[in-house]
């Protein structure tokens with residue numbers, strides 16, 4: 106933590122900011138590439154102003170730092186050269202003025218109220234307006250496991266899971282409709298979820314491609330297990346077919362056949378279930 110540039114900027118900020126010790130490594134990983142480059146950076150949640158100064162020191166003079174807060178007291182940071190807007194991060198109308206004013210938003214960092222509604226609405230309202238390659242960084246996502254931030258069955262992390270479904274539904278063979286048009290990938294750290302926006306990367310339907318080069322016709326070993334099971338079944342069918350005439354034995358045979366087919370799944374279930382605790 107101490108050896109990161111962002112931690113030095115945090116410490117040298119003239120005003121108070123409180124962060125978790127694990128956050129600095131995440132900031133450094135996500136934001137290093139933006140240092141000393143032109144950047145439009147929005148932070149939701151200003152409070153004592155300390156983090157605004159941290160960002161300015163870290164990103165350098167070319168960055169435009171915009172602060173959002175419900176509390177009108179945050180307007181005092183305007184005289185220090187920050188763009189400040191007062192409003193509710195979950196309100197679609199509030200964001201209109203900001204979207205109109207800043208055509209190229211690179212990064213939105215949400216350190217606002219941390220309710221599920223605020224985190225979800227912020228993502229939904231802003232994602233169509235972030236530029237390709239830009240990030241929406243939602244901080245303090247541990248609130249999804251805490252009381253007082255909304256109903257847990259519509260928690261922010263439940264929403265993230267839905268978004269992951271949507272990214273996968275883009276594969277045509279799944280025959281599902283994906284409504285996700287902005288998010289290219291989702292990253293997760295302790296207490297952080299990051300959405301990378303890239304409409305270019307997802308604009309085409311995914312299809313299977315082959316380089317058509319030389320093949321040794323290697324057999325895909327994924328199917329070995331089933332092949333073995335099928336050969337047992339075929340063997341039984343061939344040599345014990347006469348037993349099929351007895352109802353009980355026929356039904357027993359079917360039972361054994363299905364048990365054999367699902368046996369690999371039962372084995373995997375017992376092997377992996379400890380990872381679902």
Ligand SMILES: C[S@@+](CC[C@H](N)C(=O)[O-])C[C@H]1O[C@@H](n2cnc3c(N)ncnc32)[C@H](O)[C@@H]1O
Pocket residue numbers: 121122123124148149150151152153154155156173174175176192193194195216217218219223
């Ligand atoms: C955790 S503090 C921000 C701390 C600051 N980023 C820092 O590191 O020093 C949260 C801030 O979010 C603001 N806030 C809470 N709910 C909000 C909402 N719905 N919309 C915008 N800001 C909100 C609060 O007024 C408070 O100033």
